[in-house]
Amino acid sequence: MSLTITELPHKEQALFRSALRLYEVRQYKKGFKTCEQILKKFPNHGETLAVKGMFLAYLDRNEEAYTTIKRGIEISPQSSISWHVYGIVCRRDEKFEEATKCYEEALKVDSENVSILRELAQLQTQIRQYDRLVETRARIVKLDGNNTPSYWLGLAVAHQLTGRYDLALRIISTHENTVLDENSGFKANNPDYRAEVSELLMYKTWLMELNGDFQMALDNLKEIRPRITDVTGWKEQKAKLLLKLNRKEAAASAYQDLIERNPDNNNYICSYLLCNGLDMSRPEDKDAVLEIIKGLQKQFPISNTLKFVPLTFCTGDDFVREADILAKYSLRKGIPSLFASMKTLYMNEAKGTALGKLFEGYALQLRDTKRFSDSTDDESSLVLMWCKLYLAQHADYYGDYERALKLVEEAISTSPDTVDLYMVKAKVLKHAGDIRGARDIMDFGRQKDLKDRFINTKTVKYMLRNNEVDEAEKTIVLLVRDDAPHKVQEIVDTQTIWYMREQGHAYRRLGDIGRALKHYQQVADSFATYHNDQYDFHSYSMRKFTVRAYNDILKWEDQLFTHHVYVDSAKAAIDCYVDLYDRKAAGSPFVPISEKPMKPFTRNGSAKQGQHNLSAGLGETKPVAVDVDPNGSKFVEADDYLERALKFVEVLETYVGSQPETHVSAFEVHLRMKKYFLALKSINSLKAIDDDYSSLVPMVVRMRAALDSDETFAAPMKAALKDQLFKAFGDASIESTIETHKQSLTFMLAGAKCMIRLGGESNVARAKDLLLQAASDRYGETRTLKNLLAAKDLLVEAGASESELATYATSAKQVFALSTCF
Amino acid sequence: MITIRKAMASDLMAMQHCNLSNLAENYQLSLYLYFYSGWPDVSFVAENAQGQVVGYVLSYVKKEEGKDSVGYICSLSVIRSYRRLGIAQRLMGQAHAAMVEGYDVELSTLNVRVSNSAAFNLYKNTLAYE
Numbered sequence: 001m002s003l004t005i006t007e008l009p010h011k012e013q014a015l016f017r018s019a020l021r022l023y024e025v026r027q028y029k030k031g032f033k034t035c036e037q038i039l040k041k042f043p044n045h046g047e048t049l050a051v052k053g054m055f056l057a058y059l060d061r062n063e064e065a066y067t068t069i070k071r072g073i074e075i076s077p078q079s080s081i082s083w084h085v086y087g088i089v090c091r092r093d094e095k096f097e098e099a100t101k102c103y104e105e106a107l108k109v110d111s112e113n114v115s116i117l118r119e120l121a122q123l124q125t126q127i128r129q130y131d132r133l134v135e136t137r138a139r140i141v142k143l144d145g146n147n148t149p150s151y152w153l154g155l156a157v158a159h160q161l162t163g164r165y166d167l168a169l170r171i172i173s174t175h176e177n178t179v180l181d182e183n184s185g186f187k188a189n190n191p192d193y194r195a196e197v198s199e200l201l202m203y204k205t206w207l208m209e210l211n212g213d214f215q216m217a218l219d220n221l222k223e224i225r226p227r228i229t230d231v232t233g234w235k236e237q238k239a240k241l242l243l244k245l246n247r248k249e250a251a252a253s254a255y256q257d258l259i260e261r262n263p264d265n266n267n268y269i270c271s272y273l274l275c276n277g278l279d280m281s282r283p284e285d286k287d288a289v290l291e292i293i294k295g296l297q298k299q300f301p302i303s304n305t306l307k308f309v310p311l312t313f314c315t316g317d318d319f320v321r322e323a324d325i326l327a328k329y330s331l332r333k334g335i336p337s338l339f340a341s342m343k344t345l346y347m348n349e350a351k352g353t354a355l356g357k358l359f360e361g362y363a364l365q366l367r368d369t370k371r372f373s374d375s376t377d378d379e380s381s382l383v384l385m386w387c388k389l390y391l392a393q394h395a396d397y398y399g400d401y402e403r404a405l406k407l408v409e410e411a412i413s414t415s416p417d418t419v420d421l422y423m424v425k426a427k428v429l430k431h432a433g434d435i436r437g438a439r440d441i442m443d444f445g446r447q448k449d450l451k452d453r454f455i456n457t458k459t460v461k462y463m464l465r466n467n468e469v470d471e472a473e474k475t476i477v478l479l480v481r482d483d484a485p486h487k488v489q490e491i492v493d494t495q496t497i498w499y500m501r502e503q504g505h506a507y508r509r510l511g512d513i514g515r516a517l518k519h520y521q522q523v524a525d526s527f528a529t530y531h532n533d534q535y536d537f538h539s540y541s542m543r544k545f546t547v548r549a550y551n552d553i554l555k556w557e558d559q560l561f562t563h564h565v566y567v568d569s570a571k572a573a574i575d576c577y578v579d580l581y582d583r584k585a586a587g588s589p590f591v592p593i594s595e596k597p598m599k600p601f602t603r604n605g606s607a608k609q610g611q612h613n614l615s616a617g618l619g620e621t622k623p624v625a626v627d628v629d630p631n632g633s634k635f636v637e638a639d640d641y642l643e644r645a646l647k648f649v650e651v652l653e654t655y656v657g658s659q660p661e662t663h664v665s666a667f668e669v670h671l672r673m674k675k676y677f678l679a680l681k682s683i684n685s686l687k688a689i690d691d692d693y694s695s696l697v698p699m700v701v702r703m704r705a706a707l708d709s710d711e712t713f714a715a716p717m718k719a720a721l722k723d724q725l726f727k728a729f730g731d732a733s734i735e736s737t738i739e740t741h742k743q744s745l746t747f748m749l750a751g752a753k754c755m756i757r758l759g760g761e762s763n764v765a766r767a768k769d770l771l772l773q774a775a776s777d778r779y780g781e782t783r784t785l786k787n788l789l790a791a792k793d794l795l796v797e798a799g800a801s802e803s804e805l806a807t808y809a810t811s812a813k814q815v816f817a818l819s820t821c822f
Numbered sequence: 823m824i825t826i827r828k829a830m831a832s833d834l835m836a837m838q839h840c841n842l843s844n845l846a847e848n849y850q851l852s853l854y855l856y857f858y859s860g861w862p863d864v865s866f867v868a869e870n871a872q873g874q875v876v877g878y879v880l881s882y883v884k885k886e887e888g889k890d891s892v893g894y895i896c897s898l899s900v901i902r903s904y905r906r907l908g909i910a911q912r913l914m915g916q917a918h919a920a921m922v923e924g925y926d927v928e929l930s931t932l933n934v935r936v937s938n939s940a941a942f943n944l945y946k947n948t949l950a951y952e
């Protein structure tokens with residue numbers, strides 16, 4: 001930082017400089033004291049105040065930090081130090097936009113400060129201001145007399161990010177000799193020299209490809225080969241370019257080469273076929289494709305992928321023949337994942353049926369003769385066992401849970417120590433609605449292989465599905481490394497997002513909205529961290545030259561919030577806030593639950609078969625000092641539920657606006673905020689995605705009702721909105737949409753939910769009537785476990801009596817005979 | 823159907839998830855990012871037909887001036903229902919080849935608990951580690 005501290009006497013100037021040095025070596029306390037020393041004599045020295053503020057921030061006294069810095073800036077608004085310091089603190093708090101502005105201010109007075117420019121470049125990348133990034137990077141290169149590679153590479157990347165591949169290439173060509181010339185001095189004492197050169201050259205070729213100069217890229221690729229360390233990457237790019245140039249023969253041999261190096265890569269295989277003018281998904285190519293695959297199979301007998309590929313495109317008898325080969329091979333080898341790999345084939349109904357028949361046939365042959373019909377050797381009894389396991393999963397897939405259980409039981413009786421069998425059994429029970437039984441079986445399997453972390457993890461998940469939050473915590477804590485100081489915190493620190501989400505859902509089912517929100521927020525915080533993680537790479541990757549990987553990181557970050565764990569948790573958090581808001585509005589606000597809720601279920605007998613002692617490990621866990629809000633009261637006691645919900649809504653709208661449920665969530669929040677135009681926008685967005693979506697008409701009906709009952713809203717606007725609704729939906733009503741979809745439980749649920757939300761005795765009564773019928777035959781396949789459980793929840797919400805709930809449970813049990821969850 | 827391929831940035835969260843489900847040594851995502859951006863070509867994943875990551879190997883290379891490069895396997899695991907298919911062996915094979923070809927690695931090392939018989943056998947018998 002360049003100083004404008006001339007107002008100070010010599011001694012204080014020296015102190016000031018030493019304070020800045022102390023910042024660089026992270027001696028924040030000392031730095032703070034040094035500033036105090038200066039301020040004792042010159043309490044109104046702006047820059048010292050600003051720097052003191054920065055130290056305060058690093059000492060975690062944020063509020064004071066900002067007021068102190070702001071005072072400093074007020075006193076000396078022309079100081080680049082003050083603005084720089086402000087920028088640093090904003091950046092530290094991940095306020096990247098504000099930080100960017102501060103850095104821009106700092107540069108107004110200190111326009112040639114390279115370190116400020118570099119930090120600004122990082123910030124501009126972080127907030128995707130790529131056009132400005134180009135300017136900043138160009139300034140850095142201009143000011144730099146040393147041809148520093150990370151600077152000009154940074155500029156090239158900036159050009160590339162704005163789509164100017166030609167300019168990026170020009171920058172590299174101008175400067176690359178600094179790096180490529182072995183005598184330039186860049187090589188000396190650089191152990192990573194080879195890898196860095198390789199990365200630079202590969203990046204350059206990629207730019208040519210992006211620029212559409214395929215031939216040039218290919219020629220270049222050949223030239224640089226001796227200096228490349230990423231050999232696979234080089235070969236992949238060569239093959240890809242040859243294919244793009246339509247040089248099919250050469251491309252084919254390039255892919256052949258890649259397949260030799262890795263015969264288990266589906267992409268190589270598909271591209272190889274493409275070089276031969278063939279496409280697996282074209283039925284007319286089938287015979288030719290099969291011939292080629294057979295040839296490859298002979299060359300690469302170890303490839304599992306090549307064994308499987310024919311099943312994806314063969315049909316009819318061909319399919320059965322190929323499936324037969326793979327199935328027998330897998331059954332004999334005892335591969336537990338056989339069904340998992342076949343499962344995608346079930347999308348094609350005929351294939352699912354054929355596989356069922358095939359395995360049924362095996363089971364009979366093996367039972368009666370111990371052999372496959374085409375073999376003269378007896379098979380081990382395990383082959384029949386694996387066959388039964390397959391058939392169990394097959395039956396499970398088609399919803400025949402009783403048969404699935406019978407088959408898996410038979411398999412267990414042959415091989416009672418095979419843990420995989422219990423995992424399948426637990427899964428079947430889960431599908432059948434016996435959540436408690438599923439958890440018990442999974443735990444039983446776990447006892448058989450306590451050291452395996454995978455089955456432990458699964459058990460924790462099943463415990464949470466069964467709402468056993470305490471037991472789940474006790475169990476997962478056993479998996480945390482021994483030297484972690486705070487075991488529960490360690491689970492958060494290691495970003496175990498699946499666990500946070502499942503905990504949130506479990507607490508929500510238990511009615512503990514505070515704890516639910518706490519865990520959903522943990523998910524959101526983890527994603528915020530993921531998002532910020534990229535920051536360092538805006539400079540690190542330039543120094544490492546790994547800019548292809550860096551581009552990949554940016555691309556991933558740009559769609560980070562589409563991750564299903566985030567989306568699901570965000571939607572649940574929105575629901576929770578809306579729920580908190582409604583309860584408060586209804587005069588019965590939710591009160592944080594201080595004691596952990598009681599376990600709703602006791603375990604039944606089967607789990608006790610396996611002895612285990614969970615409390616043993618627990619003694620060592622230290623209390624979690626960091627958890628200042630164990631029951632999530634911070635969320636419950638907030639007074640801005642809807643604003644908090646809106647934050648999640650905005651993320652969902654930005655990243656997953658193509659998903660219908662995004663707009664359903666958004667609508668709920670906008671409507672309660674009385675932002676009717678936004679609510680209408682949500683309706684329209686949903687309609688544009690799917691004009692026959694189950695929640696659509698219910699949203700329209702609730703919007704109308706909300707407008708009618710809002711007396712403070714200006715009449716002309718009200719009329720305009722209603723007019724728009726009428727134009728788009730006429731007088732669509734809940735009853736009419738339920739009637740047009742009378743076989744869909746999903747529509748009925750959306751309608752009933754709407755009536756409950758509308759309130760009023762007759763609406764709620766009607767909703768209850770409908771819901772009590774949820775399990776009736778008319779709803780056919782739409783009576784999924786999830787839908788029937790949703791009906792139960794809505795019945796509770798509608799105030800159904802004990803006996804009504806019991807009646808409903810009986811009817812639901814007719815659909816899910818084994819269920820224990822109604 | 824399992825595909826073995828080079829890891830990409832969009833795989834890192836899935837690798838982290840896989841690691842958390844399988845092993846006791848866990849890392850924050852920033853470490854995965856750091857390895858990926860430092861050594862983008864030596865980590866691999868196994869992907870099933872649904873596009874889920876069912877196994878991974880996370881590796882890196884250290885080179886000191888004047889000495890041989892050393893390749894490190896930071897973490898390797900395969901989710902339970904996909905084990906004994908040779909996935910780990912294939913992942914290690916790819917990582918090892920990438921390190922030898924690209925970085926002249928003379929030696930690659932890893933830490934395995936001897937009590938971990940699956941991993942121990944894998945390294946010793948199939949991959950000839952010592």
Ligand SMILES: CC(C)(COP(=O)(O)OP(=O)(O)OC[C@H]1O[C@@H](n2cnc3c(N)ncnc32)[C@H](O)[C@@H]1OP(=O)(O)O)[C@@H](O)C(=O)NCCC(=O)NCCS
Pocket residue numbers: 844845897898899900901904905906907908909910911912933934938939940941943944945947948
């Ligand atoms: C260790 C692990 C990665 C092996 O994955 P995998 O894909 O099942 O291994 P492979 O199928 O490639 O096995 C290759 C060879 O390793 C050995 N092996 C693998 N699992 C074994 C086991 N459970 N018992 C004994 N040997 C085993 C065998 O020699 C096997 O060859 P074979 O199947 O022809 O007999 C996997 O079990 C795992 O993720 N375990 C938990 C995590 C872990 O321990 N990671 C390693 C720590 S660094």
